[in-house]
Amino acid sequence: MNRRDWIKRLGLGATAGALGVLSRPNAFAAETKIRSTGSLPRLKITRVRAIKTAPQRTRLVVVKVETSEPGLHGLGCATFNQRPLAVVTAVEEYLDPFARGRDVDAIEDLWQNAYTSSYWRNGPVLNNALSGLDMALWDIKGKRANMPVHQLIGGKCRFAVDCYAHSSGRDHQELEDSVRKNIEQGFRHVRIQLGGYGSPQLSRNADFKDADFGLPKDTLMDAQPYLKATPKMFEHIRNTCGDDVELLHDVHERVEPRDAIRLLKELERYRPFFIEDPLSPEANDYFRQMRAATIVPIAMGELFNSPHEWVPLIKDSLIDFIRVHLSQTGGFTVARKIAALAEWFNVRSAWHGPTDLSPVGHAANIHLDLAIHNFGIQESLQFNEASQEVFPGCPTIRNGYFYVNETPGWGVDINEEAAKKYPYPENPGYWEPVRRRDGTAVRP
Numbered sequence: 001m002n003r004r005d006w007i008k009r010l011g012l013g014a015t016a017g018a019l020g021v022l023s024r025p026n027a028f029a030a031e032t033k034i035r036s037t038g039s040l041p042r043l044k045i046t047r048v049r050a051i052k053t054a055p056q057r058t059r060l061v062v063v064k065v066e067t068s069e070p071g072l073h074g075l076g077c078a079t080f081n082q083r084p085l086a087v088v089t090a091v092e093e094y095l096d097p098f099a100r101g102r103d104v105d106a107i108e109d110l111w112q113n114a115y116t117s118s119y120w121r122n123g124p125v126l127n128n129a130l131s132g133l134d135m136a137l138w139d140i141k142g143k144r145a146n147m148p149v150h151q152l153i154g155g156k157c158r159f160a161v162d163c164y165a166h167s168s169g170r171d172h173q174e175l176e177d178s179v180r181k182n183i184e185q186g187f188r189h190v191r192i193q194l195g196g197y198g199s200p201q202l203s204r205n206a207d208f209k210d211a212d213f214g215l216p217k218d219t220l221m222d223a224q225p226y227l228k229a230t231p232k233m234f235e236h237i238r239n240t241c242g243d244d245v246e247l248l249h250d251v252h253e254r255v256e257p258r259d260a261i262r263l264l265k266e267l268e269r270y271r272p273f274f275i276e277d278p279l280s281p282e283a284n285d286y287f288r289q290m291r292a293a294t295i296v297p298i299a300m301g302e303l304f305n306s307p308h309e310w311v312p313l314i315k316d317s318l319i320d321f322i323r324v325h326l327s328q329t330g331g332f333t334v335a336r337k338i339a340a341l342a343e344w345f346n347v348r349s350a351w352h353g354p355t356d357l358s359p360v361g362h363a364a365n366i367h368l369d370l371a372i373h374n375f376g377i378q379e380s381l382q383f384n385e386a387s388q389e390v391f392p393g394c395p396t397i398r399n400g401y402f403y404v405n406e407t408p409g410w411g412v413d414i415n416e417e418a419a420k421k422y423p424y425p426e427n428p429g430y431w432e433p434v435r436r437r438d439g440t441a442v443r444p
């Protein structure tokens, strides 16, 4: 049966031709069967595997789903920098045998059943593994439809996505120089940090070390120097860089709830675009008090895993931006649902986009950003040359906007030979202890 006869038999006619659905000769490989409902040729998942690589020094895990159509594969991000080998095991020992032989088109069905196949769910390891499978199936769906993924979910609401750059400095001058550089490069939004999270360089007197408590390499962070320095940092940048640039800041959960509320009130006069993660997830109940005390826009949630963790904060309008690390919450399928819930409450998106997310994950962020009305802002990353070599089609930044490659699927592929040139760094990648002066552990 030739291509024309197939189109006739499927009743797709001009539509299929226009979409390019039937344009690949391999679409009719011997093992494919036609569904009783009559649509795309049925394809099966033949293998799910994890690829480890670190072109930007972060331990990336990318899941590759292979199908019964030779050469047709999808990629998904399953990166959990602090526990990557646990994710690799979850993918290869559990998800691969679970998914083999199943229908590549049934994304929702596969997500639901893979999600509950462990019975216990919503931990970071299993959610990342699930995300790898889920995103790869969206990539395949796009390739089969001959469309970029944002077209599958409604098409563009904007031509590209506004993103923010990172600026940090050990002192005001170094930070100011970095902000100016980002503005010169076209960024309209800049996240400002004085040193590392919680400005640990401002802390003195690591008494726990004198008392031989913990290990000598453990670091000190006292909240008060950070809390005093942060309003002064905003004042300096507003005074020197002007009022046009939008300023963001990440508290990174390291202070007590009452102190965080006071800090946000003090920052109101500098009109921050948002303040990120002012509370640790263990202090979620304080958002009600924070919201009542200050008008500063609040972004929260990059440490959440279960999709249900966002629900109370969204439905009571206690936050303004949802920080979601797509792979940590189970992938693209679930992130779309969180975004849709948020839209009804005027909560906007700010997907987590750090180095510990593969270019595939960044592309997934941007495809979602392009297609949802309640897009807020996107955290950005400049991919180095090694990342561009391993991941052809990486997203790009121009004039403060993040762009995806418009080829079908995510628009990002992987060069597996190049990936092997960038093995994981030798250290295991977990976070070392940060302590108060008396040795008490600080929660990031």
Ligand code: MG
Residues within 6 Å of the ligand: 250, 252, 276, 277, 302
């Ligand atoms: Mg953060």
